[in-house]
Amino acid sequence: MRYIIIGAGAVGGAIGGRLAGAGHEVVLVARGAHLAALQDGGLQLRVPDGEFTYRLPAVESPDDLGELRTDDVLILAVKTQDTVAALASWGPAPVAGGGTAAERLPLFCAQNGVEGQRLALRVFRHVYGVCVWLPATFVEPGSVSAGGAPLTGILHLGRHPHGTDETTRLVAADLEKSHFEAPVIPDVSRWQYAKLLGNLGNALEAVTGPVDTEEAEELFGRVRAEGAAVLDAAGIAYASVEEQRELRGHKVDLVPLAGAPRGGGSSWQSLTRATGTIEADYLNGEITLLGRLHDVPTPLNDLLQRLANQFAREHRAPGSMPLRELLRLAEQANSFRATP
Incomplete structure (x- = not known):
């Protein structure tokens, strides 16, 4: 699977960096000075086990990627107030073989609160909630830190509004190999x-x-x-x-x-x-x-x-x-x- 991190700030950057460090394919989505820094020098991730640089594809919109792949997983990590704009940008994006991201791809909402996934369900068919326990900081453009140890964070996963499926388990397995604990639960909203x-x-x-x-x-x-x-x-x-x-x-x-x-x-x-x-x-x-x-x-x-x-x-x-x-x-x- 390829992970597209929509909002590669503190939380998104930490998740994307850790996934990349474990060998997973990752695309970062950002804007402005942060995007320019990611494209120029890569993602700088500071964690207790070291400082790492990940030179990953960094884009502003789906237009910069062309057709999305059928194995893409979208992780929405923008602040909730930016959710509607992100959904409007990524929902209509075409997927190889036909259809759109909103119709075919899974969207994991790695956000505070509960409103983001409700907004997402108005657009995307396959929405997943994430309870994010991940202390992270946007240090400067291109650089984020995550000081949690021995794990970088705990990310409860589940379908929204309820349930689990094979996609949840596959994503959880990738996260578990990337310095996270990722419990798969049918009632993620409870957390x-x-x-x-x-x-x-x-x-x-x-x-x-x-x-x-x-x-x-x-x-x-x-x-x-x-x-x-x-x-x-x-x-x-x-x-x-x-x-x-x-x-x-x-x-x-x-x-x-x-x-x-x-x-x-x-x-x-x-x-x-x-x-x-x-x-x-x-x-x-x-x-x-x-x-x-x-x-x-x-x-x-x-x-x-x-x-x-x-x-x-x-x-x-x-x-x-x-x-x-x-x-x-x-x-x-x-x-x-x-x-x-």
């Missing part, structure tokens, strides 16, 4: 919703910095509790914290990498790169959506969604709001909600 609860802290980190003080951890606990209450009201199953901890153990412990500091998670990195967008609408926003559908108040997630979008829109530096100010706004949001 994705569990990770969503953890990702509700992404906006908190992006706005006010690392969640490493007692006050910040207490606030995150309240944000997560809102999310859990919403999922419970909606009847959505999710893996428990204990179940996640037992499965992960010390399989993906972060190791400091020289020259590649990990400043923060995916939302933090979006602000660092000043992309102008952020994924909060599909993380905290997923909770606000479900809360409105099921009449569960979500003032803290509402607040973080709004602030994260404001930071992205105004190109504000990550972590630049003092925690004290955020706590004041959080109490204000709760009091507004309590007012009849």
Whole structure:
């Protein structure tokens, strides 16, 4: 199989690099300065076992590849806010022998949240969910790092909306040979919703910095509790914290990498790169959506969604709001909600 990584940033670059390092055929999809760097010097991947350069085909669109192959596997690793554009580009791409990518090829959504695969199913017939546990950083154009050890990450795989098949098992086998653990499960969304609860802290980190003080951890606990209450009201199953901890153990412990500091998670990195967008609408926003559908108040997630979008829109530096100010706004949001 040939793997086409649509969005070869931090997560996509780490997956693509590790697959290439294990001998698999990989094509990277990127744009702008990152694409130019990939084409000029290859993908630079920094991991605990070394620094590697992979000179792989790098393209901007399917037009640069010509006809896709019947053994192509598409891995969608763009941020959720960029999903619709990626689907519009790759869905109609012709496949050798007839038909389009949307009709014939498998699409694995290696993204935070749950909305990406729902969007994909509107276009692609064969959609797979991936619960991504992969700490990775976009260092600079052409360079990504992934500090997990002894494994680079854990990627739960399953069909969307449910089930497994031979394609899932074949992809999992390739990932297992590439420094990943890749459990194949019929209810991958159960793990994705569990990770969503953890990702509700992404906006908190992006706005006010690392969640490493007692006050910040207490606030995150309240944000997560809102999310859990919403999922419970909606009847959505999710893996428990204990179940996640037992499965992960010390399989993906972060190791400091020289020259590649990990400043923060995916939302933090979006602000660092000043992309102008952020994924909060599909993380905290997923909770606000479900809360409105099921009449569960979500003032803290509402607040973080709004602030994260404001930071992205105004190109504000990550972590630049003092925690004290955020706590004041959080109490204000709760009091507004309590007012009849």
